Amino acid sequence: MDLFSSQKTVFNLPQAELIYIPHFYTPQKAHDLFVSLLENCTWQQDTITIFGKTHLQPRLTALYANNTKSYSYSNIIMQPQPFTDKLLHIKTAIENEANTNFTTVLLNRYRHGNDSNGWHADNEKELGKNPIIASLSLGASRYFHYKHRTIKTERHKLLLESGSLLIMAGEMQQFWLHQIPKTKKNVGERINLTFRKIV
Ligand SMILES: O=C(O)CCC(=O)C(=O)O
């Protein structure tokens, strides 16, 4: 870890805990992890059904866990693969930072600016109440938008840079929504890893 790894921003938000650590990994280490995960993960592109119409999900995903519990969201049921050594290593580093244990990592691969992740909360039952979700970003920078469900003045965006760690906790998944919007900018590929506890 680099000299700046301890720098963090704790956002002051109603009904949410949100912490941003820009230099969790150095740019070089983040690049190395990005290349390795791009090559070695078992990426899939699922079909989602919205209002009876089927679409391909606008990104690739992969799921790894230390148990066999499936993860379902948006009509998709994902079955995990066992953790690789590389992913286990990242998991341990992030567990030390977030002071919690995770069972599962969901990886998202945004191939270009037209890949995205629509407004949602990570509020599936299997995550439990007030889950801690730690989100590592690698590769191209993309904006993370987040908004309160009812306080309309609470709308914010944050540029997630390569090597950064974003920790969502408290009541955030109950009271807030988040998204990675499409962008018309000519952005490169990005991988995001969200570590979760599924029990
Ligand atoms: O790509 C990101 O930064 C966010 C991913 C996300 O919100 C999710 O997988 O639930």
Ligand SMILES: [Fe+2]
């Ligand atoms: Fe999410």
